[in-house]
Amino acid sequence: xxxxxxxxxxxxxxxxxxxxxAGEMRSFEQLANLYQKKIYSLSFxxxxxxxxxxxxxxxxxxxxxxxxxxFQGKSAFSSWVYRITLNASYMKxxxxxxxxxxxxxDLLPSFNKAGFQQEKIQDWSESTESxxxxxxxxxxxxxxxxxxxxxxxxxxxxxxxxxxxxEKVGNILELTIPAVKSRLHRAxxxxxxxxxxxxxxxxxxxxxx
Amino acid sequence: MICCKECxxxxxxxxxxxxxxxxxxxxxxxxxxxxxCIAFVNTYKSTTRLCKDTLKSNDIPDAVKSRLKEFxxxxxxx
Ligand SMILES: [Zn+2]
Numbered sequence: 001x002x003x004x005x006x007x008x009x010x011x012x013x014x015x016x017x018x019x020x021x022a023g024e025m026r027s028f029e030q031l032a033n034l035y036q037k038k039i040y041s042l043s044f045x046x047x048x049x050x051x052x053x054x055x056x057x058x059x060x061x062x063x064x065x066x067x068x069x070x071f072q073g074k075s076a077f078s079s080w081v082y083r084i085t086l087n088a089s090y091m092k093x094x095x096x097x098x099x100x101x102x103x104x105x106d107l108l109p110s111f112n113k114a115g116f117q118q119e120k121i122q123d124w125s126e127s128t129e130s131x132x133x134x135x136x137x138x139x140x141x142x143x144x145x146x147x148x149x150x151x152x153x154x155x156x157x158x159x160x161x162x163x164x165x166x167e168k169v170g171n172i173l174e175l176t177i178p179a180v181k182s183r184l185h186r187a188x189x190x191x192x193x194x195x196x197x198x199x200x201x202x203x204x205x206x207x208x209x
Numbered sequence: 210m211i212c213c214k215e216c217x218x219x220x221x222x223x224x225x226x227x228x229x230x231x232x233x234x235x236x237x238x239x240x241x242x243x244x245x246c247i248a249f250v251n252t253y254k255s256t257t258r259l260c261k262d263t264l265k266s267n268d269i270p271d272a273v274k275s276r277l278k279e280f281x282x283x284x285x286x287x
Contacts, residue, residue, distance in 0.1 A: 025285050032281045041267040054273045058280050065284050109249070115212025123248035125255040141263040160257050161264045185221040192249075192256040199252075 017077045020068040028068065032061050035078075038162070039085045045157045046089040048146060056088040075171055082172045086154065102147050104186055107193040124199035137198075144194035148187055155180055156187035211235050213246055220253060 013034065019027035036057055043056040063084055071080060110118045128137075148156060158169045159180065170180045216236050222228050223236055240246050269277070 029281055029285050032277070036277055037269060040269045040273070041265070044267040045264055050270060050273065053267075054276065057269075057273075057277060061277070061281065062284070109214075109217055111212070111214040115214035117213040117217075117243075117245045117249070121245040121248040121252070123251050125248075125251035128255055128259060138263050141260055145260060145264065156260075157264070161261050163261075163265075181221055188221070188253060188256055189217075191260060192253050195256050195259065196252060 013077060017068075017071065017073075020064070021071060021073075023069050028065050031064060031068075035064075035081055036061065038078075039081065042082065042085050042157065042162065043089045043092075045145070045161060046086070046154070047092050048142065049092075052089075052092040056085060056092060059088045060084050076168075079168065079172045082158070086172075090150075102149075104149055104152060104190050107190045108186070109189060109193070122196065122200040124196065128199055140198045141195065144191050147194070148190060152183050152187040152190065155183040156191070159184050160188070211239055213239070213243065213249075216240070216243075216246055217249060220250065224250075224254065 016027045016031050016034070020031060039060050040053050040057045043053040044050070047053055047056070060081065064081070071077060112118050145153065145156070154173065155169060155175075158164050158172065159166065164172075166177055166180050166184075169175070170177050173180070175183075216223075216239050219228060219232065219236060223233065228236070240250065
């Protein structure tokens with residue numbers, strides 16, 4: 001999948017979709033190659049389970065294969081693929097017993113009456129580099145994201161992790177741009193707080209040595 | 210002078226460069242005098258970067274990759 005030029009990617013994708021709509025099955029294999037990593041990665045970030053993500057990837061590819069010719073082209077093909085992937089991943093999650101997610105409001109910043117920050121804010125942003133590939137750190141980050149409520153989590157994953165534009169995320173989730181932004185901001189605030197507990201503590205520990 | 214709460218509410222748009230210049234200037238004026246907000250902005254940015262670096266590399270395991278290939282090969286010939 002060594003494409004790098006986004007306009008070229010788009011042209012290739014459009015041609016493949018046209019072929020698929022025309023029932024050209026060779027394009028199915030190419031589309032599968034083009035999308036399976038995205039499908040798997042998104043599903044894995046939502047389900048955090050390799051078997052589930054494999055199932056989801058197969059289900060989505062099967063839908064592309066069977067129903068690809070019915071794709072209407074009203075929204076981008078990739079939005080359609082993301083939407084099917086989300087639905088299939090949620091179906092997996094529904095059949096699983098889940099820990100209740102934390103209330104996001106408890107982890108938003110707190111202010112005094114004048115609107116100034118109440119907590120002591122540590123700047124741990126410079127001390128994270130050496131920790132990034134640490135397994136414990138990865139686990140802390142994954143757990144924090146897993147704890148996000150679904151509405152915020154999906155926006156965060158599509159926008160900040162997958163790197164899609166605000167418009168695109170709005171299109172996939174059928175949300176307005178302000179709604180996408182507000183959910184993303186809440187997700188980031190929640191995660192910042194979670195990571196602050198971890199990195200802030202780490203920094204204090206290191207400094208007191 | 211605007212307060213921390215307002216600054217943090219506008220942080221997303223501020224970092225995307227989407228505020229109007231007047232509001233942007235008042236945020237920067239606040240930050241110049243408010244170390245807690247500077248720390249907040251830095252750690253807010255780090256949070257996004259750390260999560261992205263941790264989560265974006267969900268490579269498909271080789272075993273899954275070959276199963277997907279079998280699946281695709283089976284279906285394209287039907
Ligand atoms: Zn402040």
